Amino acid sequence: xxxxxxxxxxxxxxxxxxxxxxxxxxxxxxxxxxxxxxxxxxxxxxxxxxxxxxxxxxxxxxxxxxxxxxxxxxxxxxxxxxxxxxxxxxxxxxxxxxxxxxxxxxxxxxxxxxxxxxxxxxxxxxxxxxxxxxxxxxxxxxxxxxxxxxxxxxxxxxxxxxxxxxxxxxxxxxxxxxxxxxxxxxxxxxxxxxxxxxxxxxxxxxxxxxxxxxxxxxxxxxxxxxxxxxxxxxxxxxxxxxxxxxxxxxxxxxxxxxxxxxxxxxxxxxxxxxxxxxxxxxxxxxxxxxxxxxxxxxxxxxxxxxxxxxxxxxxxxxxxxxxxxxxxxxxxxxxxxxxxxxxxxxxxxxxxxxxxxxxxxxxxxxxxxxxxxxxxxxxxxxxxxxxxxxxxxxxxxxxxxxxxxxxxxxxxxxxxxxxxxxxxxxxxxxxxxxxxxxxxxxxxxxxxxxxxxxxxxxxxxxxxxxxxxxxxxxxxxxxxxxxxxxxxxxxxxxxxxxxxxxxxxxxxxxxxxxxxxxxxxxxxxxxxxxxxxxxxxxxxxxxxxxxxxxxxxxxxxxxxxxxxxxxxxxxxxxxxxxxxxxxxxxxxxxxxxxxxxxxxxxxxxxxxxxxxxxxxxxxxxxxxxxxxxxxxx
Amino acid sequence: xxxxxxxxxxxxxxxxxxxxxxxxxxxxxxxxxxxxxxxxxxxxxxxxxxxxxxxxxxxxxxxxxxxxxxxxxxxxxxxxxxxxxxxxxxxxxxxxxxxxxxxxxxxxxxxxxxxxxxxxxxxxxxxxxxxxxxxxxxxxxxxxxxxxxxxxxxxxxxxxxxxxx
Numbered sequence: 001x002x003x004x005x006x007x008x009x010x011x012x013x014x015x016x017x018x019x020x021x022x023x024x025x026x027x028x029x030x031x032x033x034x035x036x037x038x039x040x041x042x043x044x045x046x047x048x049x050x051x052x053x054x055x056x057x058x059x060x061x062x063x064x065x066x067x068x069x070x071x072x073x074x075x076x077x078x079x080x081x082x083x084x085x086x087x088x089x090x091x092x093x094x095x096x097x098x099x100x101x102x103x104x105x106x107x108x109x110x111x112x113x114x115x116x117x118x119x120x121x122x123x124x125x126x127x128x129x130x131x132x133x134x135x136x137x138x139x140x141x142x143x144x145x146x147x148x149x150x151x152x153x154x155x156x157x158x159x160x161x162x163x164x165x166x167x168x169x170x171x172x173x174x175x176x177x178x179x180x181x182x183x184x185x186x187x188x189x190x191x192x193x194x195x196x197x198x199x200x201x202x203x204x205x206x207x208x209x210x211x212x213x214x215x216x217x218x219x220x221x222x223x224x225x226x227x228x229x230x231x232x233x234x235x236x237x238x239x240x241x242x243x244x245x246x247x248x249x250x251x252x253x254x255x256x257x258x259x260x261x262x263x264x265x266x267x268x269x270x271x272x273x274x275x276x277x278x279x280x281x282x283x284x285x286x287x288x289x290x291x292x293x294x295x296x297x298x299x300x301x302x303x304x305x306x307x308x309x310x311x312x313x314x315x316x317x318x319x320x321x322x323x324x325x326x327x328x329x330x331x332x333x334x335x336x337x338x339x340x341x342x343x344x345x346x347x348x349x350x351x352x353x354x355x356x357x358x359x360x361x362x363x364x365x366x367x368x369x370x371x372x373x374x375x376x377x378x379x380x381x382x383x384x385x386x387x388x389x390x391x392x393x394x395x396x397x398x399x400x401x402x403x404x405x406x407x408x409x410x411x412x413x414x415x416x417x418x419x420x421x422x423x424x425x426x427x428x429x430x431x432x433x434x435x436x437x438x439x440x441x442x443x444x445x446x447x448x449x450x451x452x453x454x455x456x457x458x459x460x461x462x463x464x465x466x467x468x469x470x471x472x473x474x475x476x477x478x479x480x481x482x483x484x485x486x487x488x489x490x491x492x493x494x495x496x497x498x499x500x501x502x503x504x505x506x507x508x509x510x511x512x513x514x515x516x517x518x519x520x521x522x523x524x525x526x527x528x529x530x531x532x533x534x535x536x537x538x539x540x541x542x543x544x545x546x547x548x549x550x551x552x553x554x555x556x557x558x559x560x561x562x563x564x565x566x567x568x569x570x571x572x573x574x575x576x577x578x579x580x581x582x583x584x585x586x587x588x589x590x591x592x593x594x595x596x597x598x599x600x601x602x603x604x605x606x607x608x609x610x611x612x613x614x615x616x617x618x619x620x621x622x623x624x625x626x627x628x629x630x631x632x633x
Numbered sequence: 634x635x636x637x638x639x640x641x642x643x644x645x646x647x648x649x650x651x652x653x654x655x656x657x658x659x660x661x662x663x664x665x666x667x668x669x670x671x672x673x674x675x676x677x678x679x680x681x682x683x684x685x686x687x688x689x690x691x692x693x694x695x696x697x698x699x700x701x702x703x704x705x706x707x708x709x710x711x712x713x714x715x716x717x718x719x720x721x722x723x724x725x726x727x728x729x730x731x732x733x734x735x736x737x738x739x740x741x742x743x744x745x746x747x748x749x750x751x752x753x754x755x756x757x758x759x760x761x762x763x764x765x766x767x768x769x770x771x772x773x774x775x776x777x778x779x780x781x782x783x784x785x786x787x788x789x790x791x792x793x794x795x796x797x798x
Contacts, residue, residue, distance in 0.1 A: 045753070045754045045755045046754075046755050046757045046758055048768070049758055049761065049768030049770050050758065050770065085755075085756070085758075086757040086758075234751065234752075235752075236712070236713035236714045236715075236717075236751050236752035237713050237714035237715050237752060237756055239752075239754030239756065242754050274660070274697055275750070275752075275753060276754070312656070312657075313656075313657075313660060315656055315659070315660065315695035315696070315697045316696035316697035316698075317694065317695050317696060318751065329656065331652070331653055332652045332653040332654060332681070332683075332691070333652075333655075333687075333691060334691050334694035334695075335694065335695075391756065393714070393756035393757070393759075394714070394718055394756075395718070399715075399757035400757065431714065434714070465714065467714050467715065467718070473718055478714075481714070489751075491694075594774055594775070596727070596730055618726060618774075619720065619723055620723075620727070620774045623720075623773055624773075624774070624775070
């Protein structure tokens with residue numbers, strides 16, 4: 001947000017009061033030159049994979065070699081995920097407000113010449129509407145962004161997450177200062193309760209009630225109490241917590257410190273998935289900087305309140321996203337969950353009262369404290385307040401990170417924000433909630449997306465993955481995919497999960513091999529019920545959801561697998577055959593060269609044929625063919 | 634071996650000798666040594682004051698720990714939901730065929746290790762594989778061949794008696 005190469009403070013002074021914080025903020029704002037351009041390059045995972053690091057280097061080099069006037073020498077910043085991942089690498093240029101997409105290192109000189117020196121847009125880098133062909137200059141006009149309400153993601157993509165000065169300039173730590181100077185810990189808990197905030201990790205438990213539960217436990221057992229961030233985002237297809245930790249780590253940290261103040265905790269833990277090295281690095285930097293400024297550690301902002309925190313890296317166990325398993329993992333043991341006769345707020349980490357909240361939940365806390373519970377409760381719908389960040393992925397045009405108020409209809413998210421499906425067909429289903437969630441079919445497209453509506457439909461909010469599926473996606477295969485995932489991730493402690501999931505997966509394997517029977521579908525549902533009732537933790541008890549919702553909404557497809565031995569979507573290998581349409585085949589021979597079995601024959605410029613008996617249905621021919629001549633049935 | 638012992642000695646100096654640091658110790662040793670050898674396991678369990686059986690229990694419970702050395706190049710195939718829908722499993726099978734090993738294994742010449750991973754968060758670019766930590770996106774059979782060829786070319790003379798790719 002603020003010109004990167006302006007030196008603010010060479011030596012860090014501790015901020016000892018709210019006034020100190022405000023003075024420092026003013027000092028940062030004063031140092032900002034509104035006329036000097038700034039180039040913000042997205043460094044979210046998707047954009048990095050697409051070359052944004054190389055792009056940043058190229059931009060810096062171009063500035064040096066092209067003789068840019070010192071007055072307009074741009075500050076170049078690496079930001080967190082700017083959201084529209086499928087069009088990355090993304091670049092935002094200030095003060096012009098220009099938004100460039102699919103920018104490569106080779107475009108760097110053109111950007112510097114045209115936009116920075118000549119003050120003109122580079123037209124071919126602007127976002128073009130795929131349907132109307134309309135060009136958009138600014139981010140806020142693009143339908144993908146225009147239809148969102150960004151509160152949690154407000155600063156992500158706008159600030160350099162490795163500079164606390166950027167965060168302070170946009171109002172970071174104001175909520176903490178407000179709480180420490182004008183609110184008692186009880187008042188903070190009261191605000192969170194009144195706001196209606198519910199846990200963003202999946203189940204949607206009211207956060208205020210959790211905190212009150214911890215306070216009651218403290219009355220009985222005394223302190224210490226611990227506050228913990230659950231950053232073990234393991235749902236495949238979900239990366240919103242990753243984006244929040246990478247792009248705005250101070251929001252999570254400030255939320256955690258506020259929680260510690262409210263509950264009287266002196267120690268906190270951030271448990272982060274090891275597959276997110278950038279998130280870990282950015283939070284480490286954030287903690288060091290916060291400590292140096294006196295916003296973390298001893299006597300925070302000159303008050304009596306002291307709080308320290310440490311980062312624990314996960315080690316690759318999905319079950320550790322479950323509260324009690326996460327605690328045993330922090331204790332250095334294998335992450336087995338325990339039965340929750342006694343809730344974890346009473347007996348959590350080291351057997352002490354503990355409040356564990358998800359990354360996004362913690363990131364919501366500062367804005368509630370700053371703007372008040374009533375302000376927050378007005379966003380969303382009465383029983384699900386606030387916004388929710390989703391990862392919109394799968395067969396959808398605009399893959400990326402979106403934030404909408406709770407209660408937004410599913411179709412609005414997929415069709416208007418997501419831009420619909422490639423080719424314009426309606427979606428077949430949307431899978432929400434990852435392995436614990438369910439598939440919502442097209443006919444429920446107007447379903448409001450909030451905790452209770454999703455649960456009622458048999459799905460689940462989950463952490464926020466939203467996977468769009470089209471008619472080439474097989475529901476039996478998807479159910480099987482999630483079951484196999486959970487079977488592998490089951491810790492094995494309780495029988496319903498350990499054996500039940502394996503058996504469910506075996507039945508689905510049979511379906512996909514074409515050797516199931518119709519009565520197996522009923523067996524599957526009976527077994528699912530037993531697992532839901534008997535499993536020790538939420539990993540097991542929610543595991544049957546993807547299977548149950550697909551049976552509920554797509555029973556025909558299951559029946560096609562078991563009765564007709566057909567996979568209508570053309571996915572289950574044993575039930576499909578590949579063939580070549582002689583009309584469409586040009587005889588280019590690219591498929592026969594790629595076929596690992598060597599089972600495609602035919603002369604050059606004459607239609608080819610696949611020897612079905614040797615075909616292993618790897619699909620490479622279909623992927624290779626440029627003329628859509630390979631057909632799957 | 635003594636090199637490794639020195640590294641482990643240095644790592645143990647970073648953490649107090651308490652069971653809660655067992656996972657930290659295992660992670661750091663693996664990061665620096667590539668895997669956790671039986672010797673390393675002995676030293677770590679002693680330092681963290683946990684029985685060796687518990688150290689093994691933890692190391693085998695979590696997916697990220699390796700008790701065997703890995704190949705010079707690691708190929709990890711993302712099998713997150715988006716990658717699965719776009720054919721991630723087919724990519725694993727194609728790599729298994731090309732490298733002549735199963736997922737989770739290392740080629741005999743210790744050149745390649747093939748693993749799968751549960752979502753790396755680059756869903757917009759699916760299917761995705763990571764080759765020595767570098768993202769390779771929108772993967773096709775064709776791209777796999779190019780990537781493996783490139784690695785092979787970097788190791789001149791490797792194809793004689795090496796993995797046939």
